[in-house]
Amino acid sequence: MGRSVVMVGDSITDSDRPRRTEGLGDGWVSLAAAALRTRGDDAVVFNRGVSGDRVQDLRARWRTDVIDLHPAVLTVLVGVNEAWRRYEDDDPVSPEAFEADYRAILAEAMVDSSPRLILMEPFLTAADGSRAHWREDLDPRRAVVARLAAELDATFVPLQSILDDAARVHGPAALAPDSVHPSALGAQVLARAWLTAYGPDLRPGHAR
Numbered sequence: 517m518g519r520s521v522v523m524v525g526d527s528i529t530d531s532d533r534p535r536r537t538e539g540l541g542d543g544w545v546s547l548a549a550a551a552l553r554t555r556g557d558d559a560v561v562f563n564r565g566v567s568g569d570r571v572q573d574l575r576a577r578w579r580t581d582v583i584d585l586h587p588a589v590l591t592v593l594v595g596v597n598e599a600w601r602r603y604e605d606d607d608p609v610s611p612e613a614f615e616a617d618y619r620a621i622l623a624e625a626m627v628d629s630s631p632r633l634i635l636m637e638p639f640l641t642a643a644d645g646s647r648a649h650w651r652e653d654l655d656p657r658r659a660v661v662a663r664l665a666a667e668l669d670a671t672f673v674p675l676q677s678i679l680d681d682a683a684r685v686h687g688p689a690a691l692a693p694d695s696v697h698p699s700a701l702g703a704q705v706l707a708r709a710w711l712t713a714y715g716p717d718l719r720p721g722h723a724r
Contacts, residue, residue, distance in 0.1 A: 518558030519588035523548075524574060524581060525636075526597050528698060528706075529565025538562065543698060547707035548714075555716075559589070570597045570609060571617045578621050583628050590631040591710065593675075594618075595638030595661065596696055599653040611656040618664060626668070633670035634713050635661050639679050641688035641702075644695040671713045678709050 523529050523545045531543025540546040540563045549561040564581040566573065571594050574581075582590065595614070602608040625631055637658050640650055658676060665672035682691055682705050691702035698706055 518560050520562065520585050521552075521559045521589040521591070522562045522564055522582055522585050522587040522631075523591045523593070524564040525591075525593035526565060526569045527567035528596070528696070529563060529593055530567045531563075531565065531703070533563045533565065541565070542703075544703040544706035544710065547703055548710050551707065551711055552714075562587075565593075568597060569594065570601065571595070571614055571621070572609065575617045575621050578624060582621075582625060586629045587625070587631040588629070589634065589714070590625055591634040591636060592618075592621075593636035593638070595657040596640065596650075596654065598657060599640075599650040600696070602653050603647075603650060608653075611660060614657050615660045615664075618660060622664065622668060622670075633665070633668055634673060634710065635665045635670045636673040636706075636710070636713075637661050637675045639675040641679055641683055641692040641695045643687075643689040643691070643693055647695045650695075673709050673713045675706065675709060679705060 528543070529545055531541030531545065533539050533541035540549055540561060545561065545563045552559050552561065562585055574594060598609045598614055622633065638654055638661065640647060640654055642648065662672055664670070679691055686701060690699060691705060692698050
């Protein structure tokens with residue numbers, strides 16, 4: 517069996533994955549896993565996205581959904597639901613609490629198995645103008661993820677700028693009609709970004 521590659525996050529990662537099997541859903545994780553198989557990579561990919569989750573929810577299920585899988589490569593994409601819940605449900609989480617929980621889950625992962633970390637930046641497209649003000653909540657969390665990646669020598673995936681570039685070609689609604697959840701095209705953009713971060717080969721002695 518190949519190395520364990522775990523993707524954890526919210527609905528963007530979940531993508532309607534089945535819960536009774538190890539299915540990968542119909543989003544970017546499935547596309548990335550298919551690309552790994554095509555290139556002959558024997559990694560075993562696990563999708564541990566849960567729709568609606570914030571980082572505090574990841575922390576609550578971290579042992580079962582992440583640590584017990586002993587990931588060699590761990591990818592985290594979380595942060596937009598903090599904004600969603602603040603503006604839709606009046607249930608805010610401070611950037612400081614977000615950072616504390618995010619830092620705690622990464623620290624626990626590093627103690628257990630020292631995985632290669634790929635931290636993906638939370639994002640919003642400009643498709644739904646009524647959500648443009650969410651950036652004031654999201655941007656500090658984007659900064660937290662970038663800072664943690666730098667501190668921990670993790671690979672940082674700047675999804676906001678990647679999607680902004682793609683939006684100039686395709687339009688933001690083609691990537692995420694509600695500004696949050698990727699379309700099929702948006703999922704392709706995320707999968708390509710992850711594959712670039714993952715690199716061609718992660719075996720010892722090979723490029724990272």
